[in-house]
Amino acid sequence: METSEQVKQIKRSFRLFMNGVTAASMRQKGLEYKVNWGVSQPDLRRMAMQYDKDSALAQALWNEKGVRECRLLATLIMPSDKMSEDMALQWANDITSAELAEMLAFNLFQYLPFGYTLVRQMLDKDNVSRICAYNLMCRLMKRGIKPDTDTLDKLLSATSVDIHSADRQLLHSLLNCLQYIEQANTEKAFEVRQLLNDNGFDAF
Incomplete structure (x- = not known):
């Protein structure tokens, strides 16, 4: 057919x-x-x-x-x-909802060999793209794929801004991501804990 x-x-x-x-x-x-x-x-x-x-x-x-x-x-x-890297970036640029952002990360992007490249690219874009980035970061780490320092630093820089967002879906995604980084990555655990504490999420 x-x-x-x-x-x-x-x-x-x-x-x-x-x-x-x-x-x-x-x-x-x-x-x-x-x-x-x-x-x-x-x-x-x-x-x-x-x-x-x-x-x-x-x-x-x-x-x-x-x-x-x-x-x-x-x-x-x-x-x-x-899925090539160029195609993945095209799809990432085409995200129109938080639901789609989450499903792309969960169903597809987490299985790509250049997942952290996508994370870095999407962190520079709009809210729904960053929702995808935070979900993807979490999924990759849960699969045991260790992030490089540059990706971690860029993500933490983005969360320090987004943690003040009024977008509840964005906030939910980044808090889940930060919680997992705190639990799984001892190198950044203190920095993440400090960020959460400074912004009133110490009991999160």
Whole structure:
């Protein structure tokens, strides 16, 4: 089946799982998409299992800009060994929501060999990109991939600014990341603990 036909078939299948209540709840929480069927992430994971890892299909789904389910499904279908650094940066530049930022880090970016390069790149961008960076940093460390000093220093510099943000999703991501760095990296544990204490998160 042609990739374009697969995309059409997939988009039609979203109707079987659509949930208007969930979609409305997402809008109320600030998750705005041009098209949102409200399909749950577990249902999207089950849908992804029906397809082999397919870079052409994943890219076609990603190109369906504004369609929540297409983009989330793309993160599940894209084979990590077929994603170049340039493509990953293109996707990173295209993040439009905190949900998508988190799913990119969890489903795809953590398996790329240049994960910390992406972290450094995304820390220079907007809030949703930095949400992805903080989630990705945490995932890489949990997989036992030790960050270099430059990446750690750049991340801590960014968190010292973002910790004052009114963006709750950004704050949640960076606090989770800082907590893990404090627990797992003795080199920066004191610095992180001091940053949390100085900003009223000593009981975090």
